[in-house]
Amino acid sequence: MTSSNSFLVINGVLSHSPPETPSVSVFLNNQSGAYTTTRTHNNTSSLLFWDRHLHRLSNSALILSKSNPYLFTSDMNWVSSFSSFSNWVSLIRPLVEESLCNGLCMALREKGFCGTEGELAITTLVSGNSRVCRGIDVYVHVGGYDPMVFGRRENGARLAVVGCGRDVAMAKYSEWVRRRKYMEKLRPPSATELLLSNDGDQILEGSVTNFFVVCRREMDAANDDPNEPKSKYSFEVQTAAISDGVLPGVIRQLVIEVCSSKGIPLREVAPSWSDRNLWEEAFVTNSLRLVQHVEMIQAPISWEQLHLKNSEKVSWEEKQFEGPGLITEEIQSEIMDRADVEGYPVSNFL
Structure with missing residues (x-):
């Protein structure tokens, strides 16, 4: 089929x-x-x-x-x-x-x-x-x-920051499908998902996903030893708060619940592009992809360039990731376990 x-x-x-x-x-x-x-x-x-x-x-x-x-x-x-x-x-x-x-x-x-x-x-x-x-x-x-197989490098998301946040973000409604079309002209050829920001720095979410980063805490960044395992870092998961104007996604909420149950630090704050040197991992979520690791993020060097309304005229800077990190893998694994527990039998409809 x-x-x-x-x-x-x-x-x-x-x-x-x-x-x-x-x-x-x-x-x-x-x-x-x-x-x-x-x-x-x-x-x-x-x-x-x-x-x-x-x-x-x-x-x-x-x-x-x-x-x-x-x-x-x-x-x-x-x-x-x-x-x-x-x-x-x-x-x-x-x-x-x-x-x-x-x-x-x-x-x-x-x-x-x-x-x-x-x-x-x-x-x-x-x-x-x-x-x-x-x-x-x-x-x-x-x-x-x-469904994509989680973890394969070729299945990583390639993101581009191109548009402003939603209206009535608390509700998922079809009018948004029409409104997000204006952003497509700004999509770089390699991007598989578009990220939303109202100022070019605070990243809210994707056009069809919620967005997360695993971020080293700034106060510890100067003391990080690159030879130490990443599990020794002081880190937190960051995602924009609902009050910032993001969709309360089903998988977004599950990520929050998983982090709470696993003792993974999570803070509901919009990840800041200016702090991207502290980002160790990134992933996006929705109910089709569940959890998808991020391979690369692009953002315009100047937010004003987006007014050109043509991706070929925009100068981009990039943040790249090696692949799904330890924290992303742990969250994804737990959500798959919960998918089994909370799965609603299809036979109930037949």
């Missing part, structure tokens, strides 16, 4: 099947609403962190309906009747799982018929511009996904 063999289910009814199904990016670009993306795990036997994704989807819908309702619905009277998180969870869950059940059944049947391996990516979107009396439309897009 290839990524083009995708299915789109709307309100429990198949809307598009291969080869007519639009890609996820086209689908999100054409449909407004709150959404979340996850995937299957262990050869499609379980769904990764499904309860966490449902809660994030419900919270995004609640935030949009209150703070920027035009991103979610045009029916203000209907929005006022769902004013609490519990209201949204009770509304969304049965409708989403009805569509998900049908989408998974068709995708798994296609996958079995084609004799293909790999996982399934699932994007669920809810919109308040409903065509039915129940108030919302539910869209579930299901397609093939081949």
Whole structure:
């Protein structure tokens, strides 16, 4: 089953099947609403962190309906009747799982018929511009996904700092897919992900990921002995705080929980590009990649150059990493263990 063999289910009814199904990016670009993306795990036997994704989807819908309702619905009277998180969870869950059940059944049947391996990516979107009396439309897009093997050098992320932070960062919504397109002209040819910053120094997150660095503490930097094992360094994991305007990603939260349980120092502060000489490791997270080590980061020498709106006219400086470090590997390993524990059986939908 290839990524083009995708299915789109709307309100429990198949809307598009291969080869007519639009890609996820086209689908999100054409449909407004709150959404979340996850995937299957262990050869499609379980769904990764499904309860966490449902809660994030419900919270995004609640935030949009209150703070920027035009991103979610045009029916203000209907929005006022769902004013609490519990209201949204009770509304969304049965409708989403009805569509998900049908989408998974068709995708798994296609996958079995084609004799293909790999996982399934699932994007669920809810919109308040409903065509039915129940108030919302539910869209579930299901397609093939081949997870990258963690740790391979060729699978490292190559990042470029090119754009400003999100609006309504607390919610994940499809309008952002359209808004981030303006940054694509600034993408250097080698970059696989774009990083967001409002000032060119404090790095917030990626366009589709959360961003972390493993940083030597500045007060100890002068005393570091390069011949000592890195485990002897005084370090901390850094990632921008939610209050800075970043998406509260599902895997981001898991990284925070893992660091707390493992005694790994973590501080919610936006990593500073000017302190990059202290960065020992870097990684990005989302619910498809889980944890991906960073190979290289590029940033413009002058933030003002981005106004040229052409990557070929921008002068870049780089920070390179050897590969996944010890801390990144430990966090990734623990998240994989938790994926097994928190996996939601796909058989429950069938």
